[in-house]
Amino acid sequence: xxxxxxxxxxxxxxxxxxxxxxxxxxxxxxxYRGNILVKEEQVSIDSLxxxxxxxxxxxxxxxxxxxxxNYEYLPETDSFSAKDSQIRQFGGLGAASRTAHFLDxxxxxxxxxxxxxxxxxxxxxxxxxxxxxxGEKSKLGTSALFLIALLELNKENQFxxxxxxxxxxxxxxxMENGAFxxxxxxxxxxxxxxxxxxxxxxxxxxxxxxxxKKEYLKxxxxxxxxxxxxxxENKNTSFIPxxxxxxxxxxxxxxKKEYxxxxxxxxDWILKLQYDENAPYPDYKGGFSLNGTPGSSTCSYxxxxxxxxxxxxxxxxxxxxxxxxxxxxxxxxxxLQLQFNEKNTYSAKKPELTTGGFRNSLATxxxxxxxxxxxTTAILKFIEIETD
Numbered sequence: 001x002x003x004x005x006x007x008x009x010x011x012x013x014x015x016x017x018x019x020x021x022x023x024x025x026x027x028x029x030x031x032y033r034g035n036i037l038v039k040e041e042q043v044s045i046d047s048l049x050x051x052x053x054x055x056x057x058x059x060x061x062x063x064x065x066x067x068x069x070n071y072e073y074l075p076e077t078d079s080f081s082a083k084d085s086q087i088r089q090f091g092g093l094g095a096a097s098r099t100a101h102f103l104d105x106x107x108x109x110x111x112x113x114x115x116x117x118x119x120x121x122x123x124x125x126x127x128x129x130x131x132x133x134x135g136e137k138s139k140l141g142t143s144a145l146f147l148i149a150l151l152e153l154n155k156e157n158q159f160x161x162x163x164x165x166x167x168x169x170x171x172x173x174x175m176e177n178g179a180f181x182x183x184x185x186x187x188x189x190x191x192x193x194x195x196x197x198x199x200x201x202x203x204x205x206x207x208x209x210x211x212x213k214k215e216y217l218k219x220x221x222x223x224x225x226x227x228x229x230x231x232x233e234n235k236n237t238s239f240i241p242x243x244x245x246x247x248x249x250x251x252x253x254x255x256k257k258e259y260x261x262x263x264x265x266x267x268d269w270i271l272k273l274q275y276d277e278n279a280p281y282p283d284y285k286g287g288f289s290l291n292g293t294p295g296s297s298t299c300s301y302x303x304x305x306x307x308x309x310x311x312x313x314x315x316x317x318x319x320x321x322x323x324x325x326x327x328x329x330x331x332x333x334x335x336l337q338l339q340f341n342e343k344n345t346y347s348a349k350k351p352e353l354t355t356g357g358f359r360n361s362l363a364t365x366x367x368x369x370x371x372x373x374x375x376t377t378a379i380l381k382f383i384e385i386e387t388d
Contacts, residue, residue, distance in 0.1 A: 024343045032283055033362055035344050038337045040285075043329050045386060048379050051339055055376045056103055058356030059096040060111065062369075068093050068115045072368045073357070075340070075348035086134055087142040088370040090119075094149035095373040098380055101152065109153075116153050119146065120162050129172060130165035131184060138184040140173055141196035144203040151206050167207045167216060170200045174219055178226035197227065198242025205249035220250050228262055237273065237290060237301065240266045244304030248311045260311050264320060267308040270301055271327050283337055283362055286330030294334055295361025296371035299378040302331040306381030313385070328382055335375045337362065 005011045020031035029036045062070040068089040072081035093115055100108035123130040124138070131143045147166040150159040173181045180200055182192035201220050208216035224247070231239055244263050251259035275294065279285045287294020288301055305328050312320035338358045340348070347365070348354040357367035358375040 022343065022346055029343060033281075034347075035283070035337065035362075037283055038333055040330065040333055043333050043336065045383060047336065048332065048383055051336060051379055052099055052102060052376060052383075054339060054341060054356035055358075055372060055379075056099050056105055056108055056356070058367075058372055059092075059099060059108055061352055061356070063111055068119075069096075069369045069372075070353070072366065073353060075345070075350070075354040075357075075365050075367065078349035078353075085370075086132060087139055087145055088368070088373070090142060090145040090149055091373040092369040094145060094152055095376045097149055097152040099376055102380055102383075112149075113153055116150060116159065120150070120159065123162065123165070125165065128165055129168045130162060131169045137187075139192070139196060140170070140180060140182050140184070141192070141199040143169055144196065144199040147203040148199075148206055151203075151210050154210070163207060163211070167204065167211075167213070170204060171215060171219055173200070174223065178223040179230075180223070193230070194236050194238040195242065197223070198239065198246055201227075201246035202242055202249065205246050205253070209249070209253065217250075217253065220246060221254075224250075224259070224262070231262075231266060235269060237270055237288070237297075240270050241300050241304035245307045248304075248307035251311055252314060257315075260315055263304075263308050263311050264317075267305060267320075267324065271305075271323070274327060274330070276330070283334075286332070286334040287362075288331075293361045293363040295363075296335075296338060296358055296368075296374055298331050298334050299338075299358070299371075299374035302328055302335070302378035303374060303381060305331065306378060306385060310381075310385050328378075332379060332382060335379060338371070338375065340367070 002008070020034065022029050022031060022036070059069065062073070064070050067084065069092050070080060071084045071089065093112060096108060097112045100112055122132070124133055131138045132146065134142060143166050147163060147170070150163050150166070153159065154163060173184065173186065175181065180197040181187060182189050182196045201223060204216040204220050207213065227243060231243070244266050247259040248263050250256070251263065273288045273290065275284045275287050275289055284294055287298045290297065305324060309321065309324040309328055312324055335358065340354045340357050340359065342355060345351040345354050354367070358371040360366045360368055360371055
């Protein structure tokens with residue numbers, strides 16, 4: 001058969017039904033799209049905690065001596081991507097640190113501290129300001145996500161200097177109109193506006209909560225009119241998670257209802273794109289319809305959704321609290337569907353490098369470090385809200 005036969009109009013294609021199953025420890029499990037279908041009723045604090053324990057195993061198994069974690073891995077071929085992304089690695093470091101603290105896992109915490117100390121030594125510094133370079137430019141988001149990771153790891157105040165220096169860098173990137181430059185030397189890339197400013201705003205809010213430095217909160221408040229107007233005129237799903245988290249924290253800190261209303265505006269809009277009972281396939285339920293098979297981006301949206309749930313709960317908006325909780329539980333059903341465990345790693349050449357990871361989408365087995373970052377962070381937020 002010619003390798004290009006699929007594009008030949010004369011090729012006859014026949015379709016037939018199949019039923020897949022996997023045998024595990026004396027039981028037979030039906031497969032859907034090569035995976036075991038996760039039901040809504042399986043989403044519980046216990047199952048989500050087990051998911052975090054599996055993610056912990058992934059973080060430990062994929063600890064890379066030349067980097068922070070294995071960046072991208074394909075289980076079925078046991079192959080690693082030559083690509084890498086510092087910003088995604090730092091996002092992974094923050095998620096691993098939160099995982100370590102949630103589970104009180106000293107081994108993972110030690111690994112995270114070692115990585116944080118190493119990368120702190122690589123910061124570019126000028127006066128009392130520090131940032132990271134990637135090639136000839138510095139991404140605002142890279143410094144922001146490293147700051148978030150350091151705040152999570154700063155139990156003994158060993159990163160106080162770096163936290164202040166990174167915070168000063170982010171402050172220096174804000175313009176008079178409240179907006180942020182996305183790159184240094186100071187410039188704006190439109191493709192980054194939906195990501196980096198939100199990451200920077202969340203980093204500043206977390207830094208304010210940790211240090212009480214008023215300049216951080218002032219910068220977040222100064223940015224609000226600009227980014228509120230920006231979203232109203234440029235609605236985009238990628239904009240929402242980081243901005244929702246940042247202004248949820250801002251509301252919880254200041255009590256200003258306009259911040260809560262902004263979070264609700266963004267969340268109500270994005271929830272219109274979530275698959276519900278009318279999903280075309282049962283494994284799609286809880287995912288978001290964005291011109292493709294649902295995947296780990298659902299977990300990214302769920303991070304903002306988790307903070308929106310906390311905001312609704314705090315403000316005693318019972319309708320939104322119920323709506324957001326149900327939406328988040330459905331989204332986390334998809335997260336569990338994406339995660340590799342001992343039952344669904346039958347095609348992995350090295351299950352020890354696969355188990356606990358989250359695939360990029362329902363249609364692929366590829367695991368990337370930010371898939372694990374977003375899914376674990378979303379799950380942890382839900383557990384913390386529901387058990388508080």
